[in-house]
Amino acid sequence: MIKVLFVCTGNICRSPTAEGVFRAMAHSQGLASRVVADSAGTHAYHVGEPPDQRSAAAALRRGFDLSSLRARKVRPADFADFDLLLAMDRSHLQQLSQMCPQGAEDRVRLFLSFAPQLNLRDVPDPYYGEGDGFERVLDMIEAGSQGLLAHVRTLLK
Numbered sequence: 001m002i003k004v005l006f007v008c009t010g011n012i013c014r015s016p017t018a019e020g021v022f023r024a025m026a027h028s029q030g031l032a033s034r035v036v037a038d039s040a041g042t043h044a045y046h047v048g049e050p051p052d053q054r055s056a057a058a059a060l061r062r063g064f065d066l067s068s069l070r071a072r073k074v075r076p077a078d079f080a081d082f083d084l085l086l087a088m089d090r091s092h093l094q095q096l097s098q099m100c101p102q103g104a105e106d107r108v109r110l111f112l113s114f115a116p117q118l119n120l121r122d123v124p125d126p127y128y129g130e131g132d133g134f135e136r137v138l139d140m141i142e143a144g145s146q147g148l149l150a151h152v153r154t155l156l157k
Helices: 014-028 053-061 090-099 133-156
Strands: 002-008 035-041 084-087 108-110
Touching (some): 002 014, 002 133, 014 035, 014 053, 014 133, 053 133
Parallel strands (some): 002 035, 002 084, 084 108
16 A cells, blocks of 8 residues: 655645545556545645635546545654655645654655656646636646656555
8 A cells, every 4th residue: 555645835726636636546547445645734724624616626627526625734643654745846845854754754755756757846836826727737736646656556566
């Protein structure tokens, strides 16, 4: 079993989208029983709230249902409970690295490190943006999730 935690700021846009997309892709590839996905925020701004309605609507248009997800904050136990803690951008990576207990550093990575073809490091925050920001974020998350699934397959062998 591989456990993955996706992390952004408030856990209402990027990280729940990544959780929902990755979980659905794992399911469609027959890995649902071998992969656990969750998401959390570096801050407790939205604990208990569902994903931003714009994120949820964009995801649903592509067949990803985020309606059951609720925001939570990263917990110290997450560093022991998850095999990978994936930061949506470099600020989240820095915050996770500061929280990370000694010996667990190799679990913390940038999510887009699994999509090197994009030549990007950060999934931008669409919360305050306009236009197709949520769609662009979904494109990045789908690419990252495909690469992450390929990586997970190597770990499960």
